[in-house]
Amino acid sequence: MRILITAGPTREPIDPVRYISNRSSGKMGYALAAAARDAGHDVLLVSGPVALAPPEGVELLPVTSAAEMFAAVEGEIGRCGAAIFAAAVADYTPAHPARQKIKKVPGSGAGMTLELVPTRDILGSARGTFGFAGLLVGFAAETEDVREHALGKLRRKGCDFLVANDVSRRDIGFDGDQNEVVVYAADGPETPVPKGPKSEVARAVLRTIGLG
């Protein structure tokens, strides 16, 4: 099956040299891409800026901002039978990115306020805007009330599965090499995946969602 996977953070430009981003390393998404390839799937990896080499045999579509990731997914998802949204997409972006580097006003001591506007929810657009009828899998990175938030996102975004991780824990999740997740299925079952290297967690997630 052709599978689209989003991975990594997005960068939202403030000016030509500055941006807003987050701590996502892309490791979980890249591990999923490698595991899906190993399971015999044809993988398209839509990735924000990361310090990782793309897994061999995986098609890479690099993007930078949330808007670029939205456009890339919109253009490709129709050719895929499954889509896994592991990217940590910025929820807000600067309203008016400056064309030139923003200069401070010397000696004024004044602060500055950056106006942000919401980005479009890519996963949340899959069922409606993109008309995607394939297997839809979201991720949720939470610091509290993980189960409640995960189940809310699963329903709100029309997912078949939602993979939740607790990013308040320092030993797993963002940036690390290990993860521990719970996979929530729209039809009820909740499958805990024990702590392990992201490559192993990726394989277990794929099995749980019927792609491994």
Ligand code: CTP
């Ligand atoms: N997501 C997306 N596009 C966005 C924001 C999120 O595709 N603009 C996807 C992520 O890739 C992930 C899921 O939605 O699969 C959940 O992302 P998250 O940021 O945790 O959820 P939000 O709906 O943004 O909720 P909140 O930030 O309030 O927790």
